[in-house]
Amino acid sequence: MKVDITDLLLTEDKVVEQEVKTELTSFQSKLGEFPITKKAPFILHLENQEKKFLAVSGETDVVIAIPCDRCLEEVSVPLHLVIDKRFSLQEETAEEEADAEDMDYMKESALDVDRLIYDEILVNWPMKVLCRDDCKGICRKCGTNLNHGTCSCDQTEPDPRMAAIRDVFNQFKEV
Ligand SMILES: [Zn+2]
Ligand SMILES: [Zn+2]
Structure with missing residues (x-):
């Protein structure tokens, strides 16, 4: 207007x-x-x-x-x-x-x-938008919305990003 x-x-x-x-x-x-x-x-x-x-x-x-x-x-x-x-x-x-x-x-x-x-x-504009604080997100393998149900995918496989963080920690330990 x-x-x-x-x-x-x-x-x-x-x-x-x-x-x-x-x-x-x-x-x-x-x-x-x-x-x-x-x-x-x-x-x-x-x-x-x-x-x-x-x-x-x-x-x-x-x-x-x-x-x-x-x-x-x-x-x-x-x-x-x-x-x-x-x-x-x-x-x-x-x-x-x-x-x-x-x-x-x-x-x-x-x-x-x-x-x-x-x-x-x-x-x-909000920095972060979550449907609820404990939103479980979606399964990265099958796309199931984990708030609504579970899937049978193996969730134990480490996230590559977590692996990278672990590497950083290990480096610190070695120093
Ligand atoms: Zn959500
Ligand atoms: Zn899944």
């Missing part, structure tokens, strides 16, 4: 509270595409600060479906997004430049709400 901010940009110290929503239905990144399964309209606070800056703030919640790191089953991950940005409205001095963000969010006096939401999802 784009918010028309023509008036706001022209009027010093004008404040606008507007209900907005994102039109994003999924979050796409280098990692893949993840459906946004829950979102809601929220209030965006917009403020023209002395015609020098446009302050944009608001909070909203979204839920994104992300596969579990171990078993790949989709997990509903709630994210609380806090938007708090300040854009420069003038030719910036070097000093101000460090403080204000770029103008990419605004095109032809319209503020791009989807871009704001996208960037907040990006910075809030």
Whole structure:
């Protein structure tokens, strides 16, 4: 969704509270595409600060479906997004430049709400997603989801990564 901010940009110290929503239905990144399964309209606070800056703030919640790191089953991950940005409205001095963000969010006096939401999802992206803390993952040999059942594969064969770690330990012992 784009918010028309023509008036706001022209009027010093004008404040606008507007209900907005994102039109994003999924979050796409280098990692893949993840459906946004829950979102809601929220209030965006917009403020023209002395015609020098446009302050944009608001909070909203979204839920994104992300596969579990171990078993790949989709997990509903709630994210609380806090938007708090300040854009420069003038030719910036070097000093101000460090403080204000770029103008990419605004095109032809319209503020791009989807871009704001996208960037907040990006910075809030979870480091680790597990369907549950003790997710057993999938069998590397037959692909059975070990949370739902067992398989008859021999699980005692050492993981090559573990073998590598053991080698490192052995080296330490020898020193
Ligand atoms: Zn899992
Ligand atoms: Zn198996």
